[in-house]
Amino acid sequence: MSSRFSYRKYIGVTLVALALLALPFALSAAGTAWVxxxxxxxxxxxxxxxxxxxxxxxxxxDLGYVAFYGVGAYVYALLASPHFGLHLPFWVILPIGASxxxxxxxxxxTPTLKLRGDYLAIVTLGFGEIVRIFxxxxxxxxNITNGPQGIAQIDPxxxxxxxFGQTDLFFGLSVSGPMKHYYLLLLLLLLVIVVNLRLQNSRIGRAWEAIREDEVAARxxxxxxxxxxxxxxAMGATFGGVAGGMFSSIQGFISPESFVLxxxxxxxxxxxxxxxxxxxxxxVGALLLSFxxxxxxxxxxxxxxxxxxxxxxxxxxxxxxxxxxxxVLMMRFRPAGLWPLxxxxxxxxxxxxxx
Amino acid sequence: xxxxxxxxxHYGGIAAVKGVxxxxxxxxxxxxxxxxxxxxxxxxxxxxxxxxxxVTTGSIRLAGEEISTLAPHQLIGKGLALVPExxxxxxxxxxxxxxxxxxxxxxxxxxxxxxxxHIYDLLPRLKERQRQLAGTLSGGEQQMLALGRALMGRxxxxxxxxxxxxxxxxxxxxxxxxxxxxxxxxxxxxxxEQNAKLALETAGRGYVMESGRITLADSAAxxxxxxxxxxxxLGE
Numbered sequence: 001m002s003s004r005f006s007y008r009k010y011i012g013v014t015l016v017a018l019a020l021l022a023l024p025f026a027l028s029a030a031g032t033a034w035v036x037x038x039x040x041x042x043x044x045x046x047x048x049x050x051x052x053x054x055x056x057x058x059x060x061x062d063l064g065y066v067a068f069y070g071v072g073a074y075v076y077a078l079l080a081s082p083h084f085g086l087h088l089p090f091w092v093i094l095p096i097g098a099s100x101x102x103x104x105x106x107x108x109x110t111p112t113l114k115l116r117g118d119y120l121a122i123v124t125l126g127f128g129e130i131v132r133i134f135x136x137x138x139x140x141x142x143n144i145t146n147g148p149q150g151i152a153q154i155d156p157x158x159x160x161x162x163x164f165g166q167t168d169l170f171f172g173l174s175v176s177g178p179m180k181h182y183y184l185l186l187l188l189l190l191l192v193i194v195v196n197l198r199l200q201n202s203r204i205g206r207a208w209e210a211i212r213e214d215e216v217a218a219r220x221x222x223x224x225x226x227x228x229x230x231x232x233x234a235m236g237a238t239f240g241g242v243a244g245g246m247f248s249s250i251q252g253f254i255s256p257e258s259f260v261l262x263x264x265x266x267x268x269x270x271x272x273x274x275x276x277x278x279x280x281x282x283x284v285g286a287l288l289l290s291f292x293x294x295x296x297x298x299x300x301x302x303x304x305x306x307x308x309x310x311x312x313x314x315x316x317x318x319x320x321x322x323x324x325x326x327x328v329l330m331m332r333f334r335p336a337g338l339w340p341l342x343x344x345x346x347x348x349x350x351x352x353x354x355x
Numbered sequence: 356x357x358x359x360x361x362x363x364x365h366y367g368g369i370a371a372v373k374g375v376x377x378x379x380x381x382x383x384x385x386x387x388x389x390x391x392x393x394x395x396x397x398x399x400x401x402x403x404x405x406x407x408x409x410v411t412t413g414s415i416r417l418a419g420e421e422i423s424t425l426a427p428h429q430l431i432g433k434g435l436a437l438v439p440e441x442x443x444x445x446x447x448x449x450x451x452x453x454x455x456x457x458x459x460x461x462x463x464x465x466x467x468x469x470x471x472x473h474i475y476d477l478l479p480r481l482k483e484r485q486r487q488l489a490g491t492l493s494g495g496e497q498q499m500l501a502l503g504r505a506l507m508g509r510x511x512x513x514x515x516x517x518x519x520x521x522x523x524x525x526x527x528x529x530x531x532x533x534x535x536x537x538x539x540x541x542x543x544x545x546x547x548e549q550n551a552k553l554a555l556e557t558a559g560r561g562y563v564m565e566s567g568r569i570t571l572a573d574s575a576a577x578x579x580x581x582x583x584x585x586x587x588x589l590g591e
Contacts, residue, residue, distance in 0.1 A: 217443035222460030
């Protein structure tokens with residue numbers, strides 16, 4: 001029985017892996033834009049998983065998460081662009097960006113240790129805005145961030161002799177830049193998921209659960225809540241930093257406009273919609289909120305033209321309308337998210353039914 | 356075992372505890388009773404080092420060692436466990452997970468398993484519900500779970516903060532039966548409680564707190580017989 005199950009599981013995993021490997025070829029048939037969309041979706045999965053550590057595991061509401069994304073992106077941009085004339089390779093910058101983001105995580109965590117809920121949300125929101133405003137204004141007196149113009153001509157990733165900025169032929173297959181990014185992101189995603197699963201089942205993961213449920217009780221059973229909370233902020237920020245670095249190198253251009261409050265809110269919506277605390281739920285949430293708006297973008301206009309012979313409502317307006325409605329409906333009918341953490345609860349009801 | 360000397364707690368300009376001294380000897384159950392706002396819970400919180408942001412002065416010695424400068428999470432390692440007011444179970448974790456979480460500071464796996472079995476013997480209701488989420492338990496069951504979780508840290512001194520709070524009378528009786536059973540296993544208990552009658556029936560000795568000071572100290576039987584206690588706390 002169990003061997004058949006694991007056999008099935010093995011086949012399932014193999015099929016999913018093959019599908020993921022073939023996906024960019026299928027997508028590029030529909031247009032390279034779709035491969036780019038897939039890449040952005042994976043970046044949002046990174047971000048959601050990072051925020052999930054803070055919000056889902058440790059229960060600390062963070063509305064300024066995009067700040068770490070921005071920090072990672074700017075670290076990459078400054079160290080691999082003509083702006084300072086530095087051109088470090090990506091495997092050097094990515095860890096630096098992650099570390100700098102982690103330091104920012106601790107910087108945010110330290111003054112907010114005693115705050116929870118609404119108050120924490122307000123402070124983290126302020127933090128996100130502070131970082132954005134700094135990025136916007138650090139062009140004077142010394143030009144560090146180049147202000148609102150942002151930083152352009154960021155180096156593409158280069159592995160061995162292969163540049164991710166151009167199309168290459170491999171075994172007769174034409175592999176474009178975005179497709180290479182896709183495979184690199186997929187590899188990183190695998191790593192991020194493994195790290196998250198390990199974290200959740202670790203001693204630290206259990207400590208996060210405890211402080212999420214009751215901080216006083218957590219202290220009483222011997223959890224150093226200060227250290228554990230800072231660790232949550234730092235770990236979450238690290239993922240944000242990595243995502244930021246990848247974003248920088250993929251886009252080739254960044255400006256403070258990419259790191260606004262709406263992005264933080266969007267990432268939080270992905271975490272909440274998917275199911276706070278459940279890694280798989282969060283991934284589903286991030287993918288849904290990344291892809292569905294893009295699908296709408298490509299269907300709303302033709303649909304209106306077919307029905308009314310003219311465009312009545314801008315796609316952007318419909319997108320936000322549907323997005324808002326979806327969130328309201330979710331909160332009404334599935335407040336714990338599409339795929340919530342309560343697997344244990346189901347186990348229990350199954351037990352009860354069996355008796 | 357526990358010796359408190361001249362403990363004071365100030366919230367801003369307000370003195371909640373104005374210099375109390377008391378002791379708990381090894382193996383005994385001591386009750387700290389008093390009306391709402393007498394300073395009982397502040398005293399207990401100061402012992403558990405949960406008032407870090409406020410001014411607390413005085414000396415707290417556990418087995419001869421000064422603990423008033425430790426961080427709260429270090430106390431369980433010294434043998435002091437708190438069952439917080441309002442129970443504080445981990446609502447979205449199962450009963451079994453709550454209990455194992457209680458052994459967070461320990462690393463002796465086989466001993467932990469043995470202690471878990473022992474706690475299920477002591478609190479059979481928890482065993483029946485071990486896979487249920489703690490948040491779905493009744494108030495009394497949650498209180499028992501909080502007690503069991505604290506015991507999983509193998510404390511030598513257990514601090515109980517208002518275990519009867521918010522429970523139905525029948526459940527209160529059950530919880531106190533459990534507390535007596537725990538005391539019988541040799542755990543030293545300091546019990547803070549508004550329900551003076553029950554507390555004194557459970558404890559060997561008691562202290563009465565009034566507006567931040569200890570005003571009476573006697574054996575539990577002595578306090579139960581004291582006309583001042585009878586009039587003020589037993590409703591006679």
